[in-house]
Amino acid sequence: MLKLDTMAARILIVDDEVAQMEALCRTLGEHGYVTTGFSSARAALAAVEEAKFDLLVADLMMPELDGIALLRALRSKDPDLVGVIMTGEGSIDTAVEAMKAGALDYILKPFRLSVILPVLSRALSVRRLHQENALLERRIRERTEELEAANKELEAFSSSVSHDLRAPLRHILGFLGFALEASGERLPPAARQDLESAVTAARKMDQLISDLLAYSKTGRVGLKAGPVELGDLVAEVIQEIGPDTAGRAVEWQVPPLPTVWGDRSLLRQVFVNLLGNALKFTRPRSPAVIELKSRPVAEGLEVRVRDNGVGFDQRFADRLFGAFQRLHSADQFEGNGIGLANVHRIIHRHGGRVWADSKLGEWAEFGVLLPRPPDL
Ligand SMILES: Nc1ncnc2c1ncn2[C@@H]1O[C@H](COP(=O)(O)OP(=O)(O)OP(=O)(O)O)[C@@H](O)[C@H]1O
Ligand SMILES: [Mg+2]
Numbered sequence: 001m002l003k004l005d006t007m008a009a010r011i012l013i014v015d016d017e018v019a020q021m022e023a024l025c026r027t028l029g030e031h032g033y034v035t036t037g038f039s040s041a042r043a044a045l046a047a048v049e050e051a052k053f054d055l056l057v058a059d060l061m062m063p064e065l066d067g068i069a070l071l072r073a074l075r076s077k078d079p080d081l082v083g084v085i086m087t088g089e090g091s092i093d094t095a096v097e098a099m100k101a102g103a104l105d106y107i108l109k110p111f112r113l114s115v116i117l118p119v120l121s122r123a124l125s126v127r128r129l130h131q132e133n134a135l136l137e138r139r140i141r142e143r144t145e146e147l148e149a150a151n152k153e154l155e156a157f158s159s160s161v162s163h164d165l166r167a168p169l170r171h172i173l174g175f176l177g178f179a180l181e182a183s184g185e186r187l188p189p190a191a192r193q194d195l196e197s198a199v200t201a202a203r204k205m206d207q208l209i210s211d212l213l214a215y216s217k218t219g220r221v222g223l224k225a226g227p228v229e230l231g232d233l234v235a236e237v238i239q240e241i242g243p244d245t246a247g248r249a250v251e252w253q254v255p256p257l258p259t260v261w262g263d264r265s266l267l268r269q270v271f272v273n274l275l276g277n278a279l280k281f282t283r284p285r286s287p288a289v290i291e292l293k294s295r296p297v298a299e300g301l302e303v304r305v306r307d308n309g310v311g312f313d314q315r316f317a318d319r320l321f322g323a324f325q326r327l328h329s330a331d332q333f334e335g336n337g338i339g340l341a342n343v344h345r346i347i348h349r350h351g352g353r354v355w356a357d358s359k360l361g362e363w364a365e366f367g368v369l370l371p372r373p374p375d376l
Contacts, residue, residue, distance in 0.1 A: 003224050010052065012039040014044045015059040015086065024057070024350040027113060028120070032329060041065035048077055055123055055127045057107075060087040060094060068101045075102060084119055086111070151219075159216045162209045169209070173202045208324075211338040215323060218266070218345050225350075227373070228264045228301070230257035234292065237271045244279055249287035256271040257294050260301055261373030266346045272364050273339035280333055281364060282309035300352065300371040307365075320356055343368070 009032045015021035018039045036051070038044040041064050044056075056074055058067035065073070071083035084194040085098040085106045095106035104123045107116055174302075176199050184192055238252055260267070275290065282288030285308055294303045312327045314319070319325050321344035326337040340356075342367075346355045351371040358364040 006034055008034050009054045009120075010034045011034070011057060011120070011148070011233060012044060012047070012053040012074075013057045014041055014062070014067070015039065016058070016062045031113075031117065033120075041067075041070045044070065049073055052078070053081060054127060055083055055120065056083040057083060057120070058083065060085050060098060060106075068098050068103065071098075071103055072101060078295065080127065080131060082123050083132075084123050120166045132279050153221055155216050159213060162213045162216070166206070166209050169202060169206055173199065173206065193298065193345055204260070208336055211336050212323075215338055215342055215345070218269070218342055219287060219349075221266075223263045223266070223349055226265055227259050228262050229292070230260050230267075233264065233268055234271055234275070237268065237275055241276050241279060243304075244276075245288075250279065250282070251287045251289045253289065253291040255292065257292070257303075258301060260276035260370050262275065262350050262370060263346075266349070270343050270346050270368065273343050274368075277366070278305055278364070279337070280309075281311075282307045285309060285334070296344065297369070300369055302367060302369050304365055304367040306363060308363050311360045311362055311364045312356075313360055314358055317356040317358070321354060340366075 004230075010026055011037055013021055013024050013028070014037070015024070015208055016039050021037045021039055029035045036053070038047065041058070042063050044058075045065075053074075057069055058070050060067040062070070067085045067087075071081075071085070074081050075083070083103045085095060085103045087095050087098070087106055088109050088361065095108070098106055104126055105119050107119055176195060180192070180195055180199070184195070187195070234254055234257060238254070261315040278290045279288070282290065289308045291306045292303065293306070294301060296302075312330070316327055320327065321340050323341040324337040325341075326335065340354075343353050347368050347370070353369040355367045356364070357367075
């Protein structure tokens with residue numbers, strides 16, 4: 001719970017009609033407010049240098065400085081101050097002007113206590129809300145900065161660890177290569193096979209480290225957003241991963257796709273991953289059917305990629321978007337489990353969302369929501 005000032009509210013009353021100003025000070029004082037009165041706006045201005053007030057109640061028509069100008073001048077010194085303007089009957093237009101200039105409310109003179117008290121208490125509540133809001137915003141800003149700093153540190157850590165792991169690994173690979181080359185022929189077949197397995201494992205580890213480095217880079221590169229022709233991008237990706245389909249029956253169903261707003265090279269990675277997965281996990285199917293769908297929704301554009309492949313257990317759907325999470329064995333379907341983590345990261349950096357649905361053994365569907373582009 002936020003704790004703010006719980007002291008009695010301090011009210012500054014300014015009215016050039018001295019008797020009225022004094023009466024108001026007295027009456028509000030009796031109702032639990034701490035009041036300070038001035039019959040001149042200049043004197044009131046000087047007073048705020050010394051003391052702090054919560055609420056200004058000022059007459060509109062005063063000789064030196066009218067109530068609106070006074071409120072403006074006071075708020076430039078203390079933006080938390082709220083103001084209520086008093087005005088003679090018949091000048092509602094001016095009262096409206098006063099509110100436009102930042103007064104929270106106005107009171108028509110002559111007024112009764114039963115009218116003024118609720119107006120003051122409402123103005124003070126609004127002030128409290130403003131303060132609470134400002135406090136919350138400051139805390140959110142601080143937390144966000146802390147999180148960003150922690151995130152940066154983590155990224156830097158994972159990228160330097162990956163770098164440091166890579167050097168000794170390259171050594172291992174190098175020496176295994178030498179050993180196999182120099183004495184491979186003379187080794188008993190079982191020993192040779194062991195060395196070859198060690199090479200395979202070390203290469204796999206090298207790939208994992210590369211993936212980790214690329215993943216940590218995705219989090220750091222700046223977003224270069226612009227209009228992206230999704231249809232062209234998808235056609236390009238299918239062209240690129242097409243060779244993987246050699247000898248397979250693959251049916252691509254791609255409708256006309258709209259232009260979206262985003263970073264082309266990052267969005268390309270998204271579709272390389274999603275379409276690549278669809279192609280990989282439909283390998284046992286003939287024909288494999290990979291279908292893209294898009295539809296505008298309230299928040300932006302939804303794009304879904306559906307395939308008739310092996311699917312996955314829906315209970316683990318959210319887990320798939322974490323780094324190195326896989327639901328299929330590497331002997332069956334190769335991969336490191338980094339693709340969807342990249343998809344998640346890229347789409348979130350675009351302000352969007354990702355999700356996954358499946359019926360095990362029948363189909364899988366991956367969806368991304370790209371937020372509406374800014375108005376150009
Ligand atoms: N279209 C799909 N059908 C069924 N399962 C999928 C599909 N796409 C992803 N998955 C499951 O989600 C896991 C994570 O996918 P992800 O793309 O992150 O990794 P990967 O494809 O295994 O490896 P990488 O993308 O690093 O080459 C996969 O291993 C698989 O278990
Ligand atoms: Mg993948």
